Amino acid sequence: MPQTITLTLTPRQAADPKQYTAQVARALRIDEQDISLLRIIKRSVDARRGALKVNLTLEAFIDREPQPTPIAFDYPSVAGKREAxxxxxxxxxxxxxxxxxxxxxxxxxxxxxxxxxxxxxxxxLIQRNKGINPDSNYAFGEGGAGTFSDGKLFTRSKKRGDYNRALQRLVFHGASPEILYEAHPHIGSDRLPRIIADIRRRILDAGGEIHFGKRVTAFRFRDGRVVGIEVDGSDFPTDMVVVATGHSARDIYETLHSSGIRLEAKPYAMGVRIEHPQSLIDNIQYHASEQMEYLPAASYSLVAQVGGRGVYSFCMCPGGFIVPAMTDASESVVNGMSPSRRNSPFANSGFVTEIRLDDFAHLRPQHGDLAGLQFQRELEHAARTYGGANQTAPAQRVSDFVAGRASTSLPATSYVPGVVCSRLDEWLPSFIGSRLREAIRFFDKRMHGYLTDEAIVVGVESRTSTPVRIPRDKTTLMHPDIEGLYPAGEGAGYAGGIISAALDGERIAEAIAERCAR
Ligand SMILES: Cc1cc2nc3c(=O)[nH]c(=O)nc-3n(C[C@H](O)[C@H](O)[C@H](O)COP(=O)(O)OP(=O)(O)OC[C@H]3O[C@@H](n4cnc5c(N)ncnc54)[C@H](O)[C@@H]3O)c2cc1C
Known part of the structure; x- marks a missing residue:
């Protein structure tokens, strides 16, 4: 059995395998040469109360002790098998x-x-302001919305599936094994595409099919069952459909809605993206320690209650870039991503407040259960109007946003298409803008320097989660009214993030297998 040992180290010690190997040998009272393999199984940074520490849990394999077997997943041939x-x-x-x-x-x-x-x-092309392809952008295309992202992999919903297996699967397909032990694992926008391509190769090798550039435009139902889908105008018969189209596929909600399929409006969140110099966030979080250079770009997670509603940071991207995440040229939508090394000079984060059903009740008579979608769309159109041409986005210095005055200039930003000065404090719906402003003042007390004229808010962060749920039965995971229709992932309202969507996809597959076995 390998020995497990936890060390509390300085950042410099934790960055140097020689130093921590020597400490492990000393703690186990053995010679360093007797350690045949030392592997990290957990690493976390503790920056609370001024002292910077790294907690490292290691597994030491001694002498000829059998070493762990490499992670492997077996994808058998499914040629000629039942299809979904x-x-x-x-x-x-x-x-x-x-x-x-x-x-x-x-x-x-x-x-x-x-x-x-x-x-x-x-x-x-989007980054260079050369237009938006409505089927190929930051939200749509192979790998989905998270492909060109920070690739953060933590989830609050670990109970929903096998979190560790999902991480191991990503390692099997090419992710760094570091994701298995980091307290806050992430992959990075430069590495994700290779992993996605490997997953594709394995699906095809096993006999699965993937059709790119094929938009599903309608679903066919008969007597409460799925009987097919329409793909770019042609019919494709099937009795089992997993709808994993994400929260930006507004046409899918509209198709289902117009077919009379039951949907449900749900609360969600909207706001802005906030960007600071990374050095400012590092100094705040790491107390300007001289050992900062041995640590990753610092992150933060902030939550406040303002006027009875949650306001919170969301999808923080240390050392990252703000990106244009719209799916249509008439909208302005921003999001964030980071490369694996998180080494840009900027730190950005979504900064949002809850949107409740009451906030868009005025749109219900005309839009029914899609009213939240319409509210989201209106804010994105407003952002486009104030952001000007192409993908340029409206922005304001944080200090001006909080004080309620116009910015006459903007600091450097990671947002490549460009930003223009705009009064977000005036045109954001007042229940959103006023809460964000109060929350910034509050967060500045916890992270002194957060409210600064070196930071900007950029509009709008509107695609945090879906405003519409596609309901499903808790046991069969099918739509309660339609046999064979399996709503899945974030767009259906059952996930929020890469890993929780992946786990939800696995659950759906298991439900399908169980039904097929009956
Ligand atoms: C820029 C950015 C950064 C992000 N960063 C992170 C992060 O760091 N960590 C994290 O956990 N989450 C992040 N997210 C969120 C994360 O990407 C999503 O939660 C996750 O991808 C949802 O997975 P999904 O499979 O449910 O849907 P999606 O990933 O949205 O996938 C849906 C797929 O369906 C396709 N599709 C849509 N309509 C149709 C149709 N009619 N016919 C055929 N295909 C269709 C789309 O093209 C897309 O490929 C980020 C999102 C963005 C946009």
Missing amino acids: VIVGAGPAGLFAALRLIEKGIRPIIFERGKEVVERGKDIA
């Missing part, structure tokens, strides 16, 4: 496909966007 259709190749759709293969079912995926390398070219 998946709409959308995001984390939910891809993990559903892998799990279906493990269960002996052949996945057939339809994805409106392009494969990941071609998609990258469209994303480069």
